[in-house]
Amino acid sequence: MATSESRRSFMGFAFGSVAAVGGVFSLVAMKKTWDPLPSVKAAGFTTVDLSGMQAGELRTIEWRKKPIFILKKDESMPRDEKRDVVVGNAAYTVVIGLCTHLGCIPAYTPSEQLFKCACHGGEFDVSGKNVFGPPPKPLEIPPFKIDGTKLVLGEEGLEYKKMIAEA
Ligand code: FES
Numbered sequence: 236m237a238t239s240e241s242r243r244s245f246m247g248f249a250f251g252s253v254a255a256v257g258g259v260f261s262l263v264a265m266k267k268t269w270d271p272l273p274s275v276k277a278a279g280f281t282t283v284d285l286s287g288m289q290a291g292e293l294r295t296i297e298w299r300k301k302p303i304f305i306l307k308k309d310e311s312m313p314r315d316e317k318r319d320v321v322v323g324n325a326a327y328t329v330v331i332g333l334c335t336h337l338g339c340i341p342a343y344t345p346s347e348q349l350f351k352c353a354c355h356g357g358e359f360d361v362s363g364k365n366v367f368g369p370p371p372k373p374l375e376i377p378p379f380k381i382d383g384t385k386l387v388l389g390e391e392g393l394e395y396k397k398m399i400a401e402a
Pocket of ligand 1: 335368
């Protein structure tokens, strides 16, 4: 037989459940009014035209408040079949410029062809692979799509999906 205590908890639970269900409904209703327009979603994409880049040049751009390093490899830089973004005959390293140790922004040193992290001495090669110090893994590759000579950051194109599948 249920005690008054257990009945009270049951009522409490039942009321809580109704309130939770009501909450879900109102969240769904609110989400409908909050859903961003397609143009707002497109704001998550950043398009970069790579055609003007020189061999060996590094560009840093911002995408979703993160630094993105785009390095056009020159002939002295080793190619990396798994990580290079190939556009035409050129190979590019496209990585999120945040150290995979604790998130500092590494600086590129062209004379050594290394991205060096000043925080704890981590180093990454020109393909963004960790080669020294505490970083546990390579610099991350952001989702991208190739559109002619343009790089569209934020969209998962075929090249990106293939790269991730092989990683
Ligand atoms: S944050 Fe880069 S080495 Fe620690």
